[in-house]
Amino acid sequence: MxxxxxxxxxxxxxxxxxxxxxxxxxxxxxxxxxxxxxxxxxxxxxxxxxxxxxxxxxxxxxxxxxxxxxxxxxxxxxxxxxxxxxxxxxxxxxxxxxxxxxxxxxxxREARERERAGEAARRDLVAWISHDLRSPLAGIRAMAEALADGIVSEKDEVADYASRINGETARLSAMVNDLFELSRITAGALRLTMSAVPLQDVVSDALAAQTVVANQKKVRVLADADVWPVVTGSDPELARIVRNLVSNAIRHTPPDGTVAIRVGVEGEEALLSVDDGCGGIPEDELDRVFDVAFRGTQARTPDRSGSAGGGLGLAIAKGLVEAHRGRIHVHNHGDGCRFEVRLPLAAS
Incomplete structure (x- = not known):
């Protein structure tokens, strides 16, 4: 021891x-x-x-x-x-x-950023839609009360008020449809029935649907193509993409201006471009053009026609293009801006 x-x-x-x-x-x-x-x-x-x-x-x-x-x-x-x-x-x-x-x-970190961006987009959407719904609802209510109280009694005036109520109701319906479409895209619930779709038919239908608005604003709408390609996609959604882009171009082009649609092929993709005369978009806002409820600032030609939507058209177009595995881009071009959509060509 x-x-x-x-x-x-x-x-x-x-x-x-x-x-x-x-x-x-x-x-x-x-x-x-x-x-x-x-x-x-x-x-x-x-x-x-x-x-x-x-x-x-x-x-x-x-x-x-x-x-x-x-x-x-x-x-x-x-x-x-x-x-x-x-x-x-x-x-x-x-x-x-x-x-x-x-x-x-x-x-x-990316998930948190996406969540914050989504929450900010939802807040912006609620604010914009709340503002836009208030105007047509107030107009409908005022005109309905005038009809009910007998303030408007002449046949021509009653018809005019009825036409205005119908127009405001159509605006509300279009906004609700936009909200529904956007919710399907953001929720991943959009289901496309893919097939070979001729782009010429899509552009023709979209232009026909916008002819009345273009004539009212005195805006020329021109379409040209090097070749009319066939793309892989869903016909209704492709028409919605072109219609939204053309409608946006008409809305921001001043009277006597021109909206130009051009179609061609680059590599394995179909290229569709829409040129307007909006006056250009500030460089610091180009990345926000496809954001929900974004409408731009004073740099773009103001719309006093009362036809402006809820700022969802371009966001919907972007979502539908990406659902087709395509790409959409915007840049300033000439006296306005150019929206370019690239879609995969259909197999021969």
Whole structure:
């Protein structure tokens, strides 16, 4: 028992003897590692975790070498081999873990950004639609009360009021349809019946539907094509895309202006462009053109016709184009802007 006590005491004395030496050599390694981590604080998570794993391994290795007096004994070689094996196991694990955590962090950050963007879009949509619904509802109510109270009794006046009520009701119906279509797109509930669709028929039907509005605004609508391609898509939704783009172009083109539709083929895609005379869009607003309820600022020609929608037409067009695996883009061109839609061609 005494010998054991003496051996234990000798061991404690030896530990206290080598402890300052171990601390003196390992502490600088830890400090340097801390500085490297601070320098890498804005770097990749994988690199940070790798350095974090290497710091204790290198500190341990340095401390062992210092205590041994750099005498390469079998015990020291065994310790070095253990440190090497630890590094070989922990470094790849740190790299894999860093990549997994980084991917998860990026996914969570993107999910939060999408959620914030979606919430902001919903707030904007509610604000815009609430404002736009108020005007036609107030007009309908006022005209209905005038008819009910007998304020308007002449046959021609009654017919005029009835026509106005019908027009305001049509506006409300169109806004509700836009909301329903947009909700289907954003909820992923849109189901397309894909087939080979001649783009010439789609453009012709869309232009026929906008002829009355264009004539009322005295806007010329021209269509031209190098070749009329056949695309893969759903006929009603493709017509909705072209109709929304042409309607938007007519709305923002001043009287005696021109809306030009041009169709062609580029590579494996059909290209449809719609040019208007809106006066151009500020560069800082080009990325927001397809946002829900975005209508632009004073740079675009104001619409006093009372035909403006709820600012959903371009958002719907973008959603429908992407549902067709196509692309839509806008840029300033000439005295207005150009909307370009690219759709996949149908198989021969």
């Amino acid at each position: 005494i010998e054991s006590g003496e051996s234990f005491g000798q061991m404690l004395a030896h530990v206290w003897h080598i402890l300052p030496l171990a601390v003196a050599f390992t502490l600088p390694v830890a400090l340097v590692g801390g500085l490297v981590l601070y320098w890498l604080r804005r770097g990749s998570l994988t690199t940070t975790l790798t350095v974090l794993v290497l710091i204790p391994v290198l500190a341990t290795l340095t401390g062992v070498l210092a205590i041994s007096g750099f005498m390469f004994t079998p015990a020291l070689m065994t310790m070095l081999l253990v440190c090497l094996l630890v590094a070989l196991v922990t470094v790849p694990a740190a790299v894999l873990l860093g990549r997994v955590i980084a991917r998860r962090s990026v996914w969570e």
